Amino acid sequence: MPTIYDNIERKLLEGLKESFRLAYRSDVCVGYLNLRGWGPLAELVNGFEGGDGKQCRVLVGMSKSRREELTELYAANGHHEPDQSDVARWRKRLAQDLREQLTYGTPSESDERALKRFAEQIRAGKVVVKLHLAYLLHAKLYLAFREDRFNPVIGFVGSSNLTFSGLQGNGELNVDVLESDAAQKLAKWFEDRWNADWCIDISKDLLAIIDESWAGLDRTPYEVFLKIVYHLSNEARIGLATYEVPPLFRDKLLKFQADAVRMAARMLDKRGGVLIGDVVGLGKTWTAAALIKLIEQTEFRGSMVICPPNLEDMWKWFKKEFEMKLEIVSLGAVRDAEYLEQFPRPKLLVLDESHNLRNPEGKRYKAVREFIHRVECKVVLLSATPYNKSFYDLSAQLGLFIDPEEDIGLRPNQYIADLGGQHEFEAKHQTRPQTLRAFEHSTFTDDWRDLMKHYTVRRTRSFIRKHSPIDPADGKPYLEFQDGSRFKFPERLPKAFKYGFNAKDPNDQYAKLYSSAVVDIIRQLHLARYGLRRYIDGAAESQASQKELRIIDDLSRAGKRMVGFARTSLFKRLESSGWSFLLSLQRHILRNHLFVYALENDLDLPIGIQDGEGIDEILGDEDMEKLAEMSVDEHGKRYTENAALLYKALDIPKNRKRFKWLRAGLFSDQLKKHLLDDAGQLHHIWTMGKDWDPAKDKQLNALHRFCTKENPDKKVLVFTQFADTAMYLHEQLDVRKVSRLDVVTGNRNDPTHAAHRFSPRSNKQPEIAGTSHETRVLITTDVLSEGQNLQDGHIIINYDLPWALIRLIQRAGRVDRIGQTSDKVYCYSFLPEEGIETIINLRGRLRQRITENAEVVGTDEVFFDGDPVNLHDLYAEKSGMYDEEGDDEVDLGSWAYQIWNEATASDAELRKRIENMPDVVYSTRHLPVQETKAPPGVAVFVKTAQDNDLLTWVNGSGEVVTQSQFRILKALQCGPEEPTAERVTGHHELVKTAVRHIHENESSTGGGQLGKKNGARYQTYNRLKVLFEKDRSTLFENRALKETAEEIYRFPLRERAKDLLNRRLREGITDAELAELVLALHEDGHLVNKPEDGTTELAQQPHIICSIGLKAGR
Template sequence: MILDNKSKFLYKIFENKDIQELQILTPFITLYGFEVIQKIFNTKTKLLLSDRVEKILGINEELKYKNQLKQTFLARKFAEVIQKIEVKSTLQKNLSILNIIDKNSITSVQGNFDLSLAGLGKIVSNNYYTNLVVKNEREFINIFNDLWNMPTNEDLKSKITDYLKKIYEEKSPEFIYFFTLYKIFENILDNFDEDKIINSRTGFKNTVIWNKLFNFQKDAVIGAIEKLEKYNGCIIADSVGLGKTFEALAIIKYYELKNNKVLVLTPKKLRENWNIYRINDKRNILAEDRFNYDILNHTDLNREKGYSGEINLETINWGNYDLIVIDESHNFRNANFKKEKKSRYQKLLEDIIKSGIKTKVLMLSATPVNNRLNDLKNQIAFITEDNDKAFTDYGIKSIETTLRIAQAKFNQWMELPEKEKSTKKLLEMLNFDYFKLLDLVTIARSRKHIEKYYNTSNIGKFPQRLKPINIKTAIDNENIIYIEDINNTIKKLILAAYSPLKYLYPSKREEYAKKYDSELGEGKVFRQVDRENALIDLMRVNLLKRMESSINSFTITISKLINKYEEILNKIENYKNIEDISILDINEDDEIEGLIGEKIKVLVKDIDTIRWKQDLKEDLALLKSLLLKTQRITPQKDNKLKNLKTIIENKNKNPINPNNKKVIIFTAFADTANYLYENISIWAKENFNIESCLITGSGNNKCTLNISKDMNNLLINFSPISKERNKIDPSANKEIDILIATDCISEGQNLQDCDYLINYDIHWNPVRIIQRFGRIDRIGSKNEKIQLVNFWPDMELDEYINLENRVTGRMVLLDISATGDDNVINQEKATLFYRLKQLKELQEKVIDLEEIDGTITLTDLTLSNFKMDLIEYLKTNPNLKTYPTGIHSTLLSDDNKGVIFCVKLLKEEKSNYPLHPYYLVYVDENNEVKLNFNNTKIILDLYKNLTFNHTLDEKAISLLKDKTKNYKEMKPIVEKLKIAIDSIIEKKEEVGIKSLFSRGDINFSNEFNTFEDFEIISFLVVQ
């Protein structure tokens, strides 16, 4: 008789037999096959297995039974049986033997069976089975005995038991979280394998810079090099204070060791931060690494001649760089394309990145996304050389389409009612491929992430942030002038000096449009007239800002404006029309009588001078009236300055950390910084015997110590511990305690010796305030506590923001014609509303960028945090990789009751879902889908928050065992699993149908999925 499992089935051979002994040689046995024939193992049994032990978990044809979630119950039962029988491995392949010995007969089966449901004939299989049944043939017993006694056999009892334990033993919630992450990211773990990414022959790990990095910085370096090699670029968007500059220096050194030519593009104010590490100078703590990169300022991209450092801009070979590092890359958010002369963006993209040799691009920015998700588009274009299809192989069919859809979703989110407008809601709305795109090219970690997931004991912690001190102060102590009076005057100003094109004769407008209008691409034009209108609005804001900064700064500005107006009026009065010349014939350097202006020049003869003079004189009268009042306010009458001195005095008498007298005073304006230095430095020296210094972007630095006024030298002497002064100049013993600076040092500097930072004027963008505070709010600080002090205008914040709003009038972002934003004015109002909310938050506590309500950072949008979590966990828990799928854990929680499932789609199909083929769904206790798989980031955040450091929850385990009868009755959880999988199928079909009606590729599977197309990977039961 032949058992083919079509009409005659193997499992029936065991029926109605009084079995005394069993001998089985088979490739494998599965849990589900065991469930069918478990009773036969109550007798003496010898089991020989020729295949992998891991087959116990089941074969593909049994996956729908795996989704019944009985693995734990069956594994425990099977483990009990294994202890009672004998089981060995064998090298004998392609042969199966079954000998059933009972009282009266021997039944033998020889063929190709296994002990799965398919092999037993319990389910239909595509495999063809031919198993011959013979009676009372002792030859098969002899064959089995010979195979059983082969010296190459190994006892499998402990191996099988250990594997079964991995299935049935209780796991901690944290373990299941990391196991889930492992399965999701398993295929990309090589991307983070240090030894595979870093070429050890370069000697990179012996460099000074590599050995100065903390572990979290090393991880960023490895991740960035992997992305540079694989995708040609990377954006490092770590939060303020995490050391992006040192991370970039390590990456530069790696490529220099490979003989690559490197260019660093930096804002001019940060040039010295980079230059110090490549010069032969005792202040260079990385001198041994012999850095050899070139440095250019962002502004150098606008220049065609002259020198930048030692580089001749006229002869430089722009196309000869292997790697470009762009510091503060958010400055290239906007792609301006000009008609006559290339913009910085064009120059960088076309002359450096696209031309010459293949160029990798590393970008650094804590804020690559501002208030438009589309901000990334132009930065990513540097990586892809503006190839919209560059990431097609990674599931991004069109970068432009991906970002355009994301921007549209963001715009919808901005219009939501205030109660609904949360980061969580935005994450729910965004398209999958946007997350995937970010994941490809960005690395973004937050301060909280570093604190939570890295061992910082050898570094030190972040200091404790004290509640900010907020000071409101009147302009002067004699009530000479009020902020409202100044505002009313500013609103009346026409600012005619800044809008000469407004006064052109109609016949001349076309000539000037030809010369000064800019093409934005796609037929769009940026008119110079519009630019002038925007400039006027910015001037009004600037006047208000200078007044808020210091009355001295405001007075200087008013004086300069008066001089400018008088100069223009003088030129108009003295002009004699000698020659007939067109503005189109005039070059940038021409000096012609009757030519007014600097960058934008106009000929007096082309202007309606009667109208222009009238408006100029009107402005001039208002400016002079302001000046008469402000000149009366001397430093002795300056109320704000008086308050500052009181704060410094209190700080000296009552330091927040032992013997720490250090203070940083930030201001947005060099005029204010100079004014403060003049009035603070001598006073502080005389009263407290402390030294002061002044650092401004103009380079006119000052110090009460007789030392070099170079910026880096001043900073070393202000923060000698963080700047390692002892290695540079061991004999130095004097320190600077008061640092007065503009925002030229608000980024890229570690000044953590200081514990006290004062914002003498408030930057209305909270990001700038946080960046300033990031100079002292750094990991490894010697200070236990740090203090932020903010000066505010003497009025309610709402009133001040509204005042600014009125001053700006109809000011809008004029580059929006290229961004896809539809309702710019509403967006601007929303931005103002968020600024107000954010500034109010900052009055109460110091917060991180990613914590600011309404601010979207890359740490909100990427999955890199979870990958780094996993990598760190695997370092101490490598056995995680050996666990089978289908496992679970449980915990008790007051909220979030339900089950988080991770399932895998078994059918091969293309998808732009970032975790494909894995899907996460959270079903609540009422069998409602609380979070669908498109809420990837939110589910992972929830998973992490629920399980972090969560060991075995014995109460939860006991409760779940009671509910499921020791995991035998899993129907309630299986029901939730069905709901989860149905929601995936439904959502995928919905996405597919939507794609039929959208631009771009159709995202539709050839056939619909079913419950059996998914495999359970893990689940967390929250009770």
């Protein structure tokens, strides 16, 4: 009686081991070959000598797809004999299937040993594999030829394929064949098929597949790193290959600008929006203008630009010059979505200087966001400084076109890990982790960097220089225009222009103000108007109306942050100019008296005037001059009288609607006391400098000397933080007859005209150049730090010093722009000859006060808006301090593409080798210098089921070290000289653990399979759904469409299908055409990424691209 092997009571593998123990050769026939499944048989055949009659022969049946089977079943001529073209096609398909087979799942030590053993046995002639092509063969047969007189041939026939599951895992049905005659007949049956005409030897094919796989040839760390950047640069490469720069712009753009156009176009199609964030001076406007023209030519629809008022003229020039279908709207004119809807519906909306839209509660923000969602347009954000006050700035700008609760397939992994995991995150925030809302809770830079890489094209000046060709004549990098002309970035030279200042001189009018005594007073001010919530009376609040409670709630949110703002603002004005400081003291005193007047007369208090917005338009300069002329004795009386007049001016209907109002009865008596206390202290400071004499202003005198005696003919661009200082300087230099002088502040209606007068050549204004209308000395606030070309000059002066280095860098970028003809840009900072330590100490004391009182929340740009300015470096004119950020500020796609392109541009063999390198490959390197304190382990690179690339670094225990993409990439980055280190112990198990971490995070989020609403997957699914629900009479077609739609919902689209669908959707494909296209892609197996077995679980698993082990030491 035969023995049944069902893998339940008896395992087939056990029977094979017993039978093969005395075997000298074997024959195996299976319908499917699993390369990793060779492990169980490897030991059984390893003792064979090899060669004819002493080897294991494996016959594999060629499986066919369901479509091929149906086609053959219903074909009119039935089965047909294969020909050479069939053989070539099936052989190629099998090879491809086997290559893909080795990339599924996670690798293991046992799999690697089995594959290596399989390859060794093929090379030694111990194993030969043939592919049977004459007809479909599903047979499963195992024959052992033994040195045994009683059982020379033992056979096993049944259902088990040559896989782990077939041999011992799955429930199967197999029987042994011991009877000699039956066994010989099975042997003959096998022999006939082995020697059939259409049975081809594929042993060498298998050998090549294994050698090319992760279990074959050793890869260097450099090769695997290049594979990572190849995949990370995929979107950039697709953009460069798919989109063309409009003809009108081809001879206008530099290569890096043209690249940005193509990459941004790709992001627009994939994500619906893009932030172009190149640093100041790299031509973001040109990039955006070319994108507008590209959309116009491909979508046959116009665009809209919303920009600050001072940039309208510039956009009008682009519209005229390049014949654009473009609506230009001033941000200042935007009040609601209805205002925007009077214009033609744009296909593309460009938001120039988009950082101006970072307050979701603002009217303009709400209007723009509502308009975007109504017209469903694509969005381009333009900003060199998208991040200013906090990461919330980035969220706000992305939120213009992304629903905060929409599943974006990305998570703030660092923050979630810091909280202790996803459950803790969801319990704390009650929001899904794969949303923009989730990112708003994160303060981790790496989380935001990982998010922004999907939406940003950003290059820095240092990045462009680093990756530009070098002129052998002088060794400097250059950019080349289409006409052959070259541009070289100038050198930024920090210069200290020193003026007399002695903090101990009793006759120095500025030293009297810039003193520890004055700073101590500023430190102790109550600044009650900026923290009104502290003065709300509890009993009165309980009786407040709903409208009043909402206003009080807004006061709570502003809180101490506004107090910090006011304190630093006063001190910054003191640093800027004695005159500006005195003027601001008067304004503070008057506004305090305004509140006192309202409290004493039981009137409503105007809320929202803390910074004086709106009041200065009502209270003119003449009024302030009258206040300045009054005597000390009449101080209180005059301020009270002016406060009464000011209140009456505010209380008229046209002015009243500018503010919110709260009853005086809601506030405690302490408010009035603190207002008067501060007014008295501020007046005391004012009396110290009330006799300010511009003729004795040493800093002003130094500026006058610089612009006349030292640089009488050169253009000079003077920056100050405050409009009061700018107007003061302009007035005083004008009195001193400085020629061709101009000033620009935020109150000026035509800053662009001022920029044209200062820099007519770079702004293409030949009618101004060389005439008396051309400005030589331009004094400006940072209003001209947005979007203006000022590179006719190469000297800038920081009259007062910002507290953050980024401000100095941005100012330098006004003249250090493409088109600058000077090889040097001089960046002067006005500094006292003595007293640097005084400045440092006074700044430190104020910073301490603000920190102690928690008056600044998070990273407020007013005080902590970046790396602080090192005054010692400025004083010493330290080289390089004006250089901008390094590679970590560049978008990941551009960074990866640049590395890929430079490595392979002149090495076609390397490019081909990396492009063809299969997935799951690995290598090992030592930890780089910057990570010597980090734990060794493995960095794994995967593509998730959400179609996102993700790097994860785990330590030797399988714990996540970091998921910061940029940190991991920096740790992996190396050159071809990097040696391959010995493999990390348990490498494959660590890879498996990392993948499990990723999969658990991905799979636990649920929902959101279709991605963005304007994506190919979302649009295709919903249009198919409408179509098959519309007409249920054609049952077969409905069923086919429904099944196809379900596949789209369950599995991600293949890249080629995604590109094709995106293109056809843009072209306006009809529903019927879309259905036909999708069905054809589905039938050909080209629609979705789905494994052969079709299991949802496997399809949702992260797909391993590669991994690199990281070892300690060298």
